Amino acid sequence: MTKISILACKITGDRCAGAGCLRAVRERNKAFADYGPDTELIAMWRCNGCGHFIADDEGLKKKADRLLDLGVEYLHISHCAKKKDTKEPCPEIEGVAAYLQTKGVKIVRGTH
Ligand code: SF4
DSSP states (O other): OEEEEEEEOTTGGGTOOSHHHHHHHHHTOGGGTTOOTTEEEEEEEEOOOTTOOTTTOHHHHHHHHHHHHTTOOEEEEOTTOBOTTTOOBOHHHHHHHHHHHHTTOEEEEOOO
16 A cells, blocks of 8 residues: 655645546546555645744644654645745745655655
């Protein structure tokens, strides 16, 4: 069993149901093409908003730690998790990715 998770943008979540990400997982295409049938999406979650970094946001760290408790192996960062003005990766998201990476989680950029 391979355990994967998707991290997306809180702002985008106001207008996105995540259907495209979930379809790509279900159909094993796009960024999920290499996963086998025994792959489980254990969480689809969002950041806690701009300016909320894992180092000082207890809730955000709690969400990341919950994934670790569940044995997550891969974290997919959705394309929406970028600064809307510059399209650069959000440091808030990168902080989460770096934290999980130090715990052995593999980081994958993109979903669909
Ligand atoms: S930090 Fe980035 S991913 Fe999170 S809400 Fe702000 S723009 Fe979206």
